[in-house]
Amino acid sequence: MGIRGVIALLGALAIFLFGMSTMTSGLEKLTSGKLASLLEKLTDNIFKGVLLGAAVAGMVHSSAATTVMCIGFVNAGILKLRQAVGVIMGANIGTTITAQILRLGGLSDENLFLALLKPEMLGPLTAFVGILFFSFFNSGRKKTVGQILIGLGLLFIGIKSMESALAPLTELEAFQHLFIRFSNPVLGIAVGAAITALIQSSTASVAILQALSASGVVTFSTALPIIMGQNIGTCVTAILSSIGASRNAKRTAAVHLYFNVIGTVFFLVVLYGLNALIGLPFWQDTMDYGSIANLHSFFNIACTALLLPFNRQLVSLVEWTIPDSGAADPVATVLDPRFLSTPSVALERARTVVLQMGELAKNNYHLAVELLSHYDQKQLDLLNEQEEALDHMESSLDQYLVQLSRHSLDDKGSDLVSDLLHALSDFERIGDYVVNLSESATALNDAALSFSPKAQAELDSLCAAVGEALNQVLEAYRAHDAYAAFQVEPLEEVVDLITAALRERHVERLKTGECTVEVGTQFLELLTNLERISDHCSNAAVRVIHQAAEKGSLVRSDIHAYLHQLHQGGSPQFDQLFAQATEKYYQPIS
Structure with a gap:
């Protein structure tokens, strides 16, 4: 893979991230902040919080953005720490919706309808319709719909461009041998966490993994630790956001981190232990767009199901690790910069x-x-x-x-x-x-x-x-x-x-x-x-x-x-x- 290939990959990633940002911004405008306001009003019950967190993260295509929003609410005293836990758990589920949308790339070309749903066709069509709405309608709502469609189109174009840019790389025997080494859980988790922390988007890093799967080099044993690492890497955004915030805001970021780390460690031990004892039949199965999306969704749902009954203990853990300290400026907590987005x-x-x-x-x-x-x-x-x-x-x-x-x-x-x-x-x-x-x-x-x-x-x-x-x-x-x-x-x-x-x-x-x-x-x-x-x-x-x-x-x-x-x-x-x-x-x- 030469310098042109690297530049093409970076450009494809930029298109994908810009598309996601454009679509998210449009969705926020369309809802006039109602999703964010719901976080404030409907978190009195942990189960409501999970559903609400999933809905908001699904709409903004980012668990990190939803968690940052929660940090802002906790910092401002609108939400209590216990109320934020359910939202954070649900956000991890909601963020998997993007991978499920991108699984359209794995559809066959057997008929025209299915072909139109593939990213290489759906992306340009959606972007074209979006630019028509954006250019020819002056009313705010229709123009915003155009912005959302443009963002969605760029999302599809970006994932297909990444797939094309990565194709020459995946054909190299050296790369295939390197990728096999990612089945080492420690290395796989480290790589997944590092890439996600670098681009500050688990959605984008999962999309890169989906694009790689088109070459047939991604197996279950390599995808699992990378996806686990991606969940940990996405916590970096929330941790950075909590710097300079109140004690409870820092605890909210810690809840996000502990939730993902505990879930990763638990399923790492269980799955690798079972494979060592009885040998899991799907361990070396080749993954595609759809199976990676399903694994991503299953892992986050399973982590939530595992830790939801222990939400109070999770709060106690972060309160123990981040003890009480001095009071914060009350004006600064209300006027939290996290709300500016x-x-x-x-x-x-x-x-x-x-x-x-x-x-x-x-x-x-x-x-x-x-x-x-x-x-x-x-x-x-x-x-x-x-x-x-x-x-x-x-x-x-x-x-x-x-x-x-x-x-x-x-x-x-x-x-x-x-x-x-x-x-x-x-x-x-x-x-x-x-x-x-x-x-x-x-x-x-x-x-x-x-x-x-x-x-x-x-x-x-x-x-x-x-x-x-x-x-x-x-x-x-x-x-x-x-x-x-x-x-x-x-x-x-x-x-x-x-x-x-x-x-x-x-x-x-x-x-x-x-x-x-x-x-x-x-x-x-x-x-x-x-x-x-x-x-x-x-x-x-x-x-x-x-x-x-x-x-x-x-x-x-x-x-x-x-x-x-x-x-x-x-x-x-x-x-x-x-x-x-x-x-x-x-x-x-x-």
Whole structure:
């Protein structure tokens, strides 16, 4: 096999891996992350977990990818370690589906229908249909179907190209003698593990073995240890993924490794022992595409059946080998980089952090308002501590969303990334203005100053209106409630009305000497910061409305024009809510 043959083999492997990646990406888009979300919801039972793991791995054609997804969920605290065990076991079964699809390469050419199902025919046809869908349909779903078909076609083309590239090699007598040596279980397992670890895909390494089987050099005794080694080699991806993750995430990767190692050792001892004692009649049988696919499936199903009853003991083993250690950064665990490969899940995790930021900002707001009437240094320390956490969340989430935006997102996903970036900025700015409120409270306390009863009543009414706006924004984000978000803008308009009126009244009090300059300065500072908090509540709320609105609506195309229309009497519902808020907050102090 010369340099041209090596280059042809590498090219064929690249086509196969790219096809698998393209098809997997398309399937993830088509399901909008629903498969990943199911992992979160349907793992309360070990048997459900196995079935779910098999389904997800079958769809994404990778047990490693499914395990990495599990590591991300465990790292984020969504799944418990015991829940992940069943999914990992099932993933090993689901990943065998690709080999079963590729067994079509072993079909005969007796009739046209069977010939069309062979990879050399089915691959180009599938890819051609896929490129038609991908090129001529603009709608997201049909275009994604085209992407899946292109990936599937490249998968078939790649396996056939590998078979052709390996054909000259398998005819060499030296290679045939070398391959016989792989019947040594230690060498066979080592080779299978090394190749799989190198290309980080047991599916691809099984496909290479299937391509080699076309030459007739692969026997059961050589295929068995190689397939066992491939199961161990695929654990490398999960182990690499767990680096820098939480303790339980590392344990999840260890479950994947221990499961495959224990299964391999058990069946190695049993099968080689039986062959030594009684001689297995199929030991030297020649393998083809179908028999390799069946062996791959049988081995993984048998390992699952063997270890499923001992799932609790498996968890205990990894907990013993990876003991407890220090706590991890809670924000980093939620914004796990492993979710970036599944954008819909990553976006939901980002929404979770945005909501947490909003809750912190709201808590700090109530602390600051309380400080204005009852100053407490401990409460101020808590406020500052939570503000630091808010800044940390903003920085981490901003970087996470920027990374996510570089992945393949549909239009809806791109819009949501943009809206979340705006929302996190709004909540962070609310936090900053709340700190300004606390600084005014500190200045008043240090100088032993206080507002007149009338000024205090006015300020209380304004604070209550801003507080309701904050509550409505968080309810909108928590429940995806567009109506709760819609109620914020009328409140913001009332806040503007109140602050304008209070400024005029306070200037009059300064003129008449009812209020000192020192107190007046702090009062005006408070009005400015409260008004800006209200403005950012409005900005955050309209992003929820933007996400919920139908395509073609004004708020989808131009948010500023939408708000202008509301303010100019374009919505009777808005006018009614404005009147109610005016009656509740402005009229009592007018």
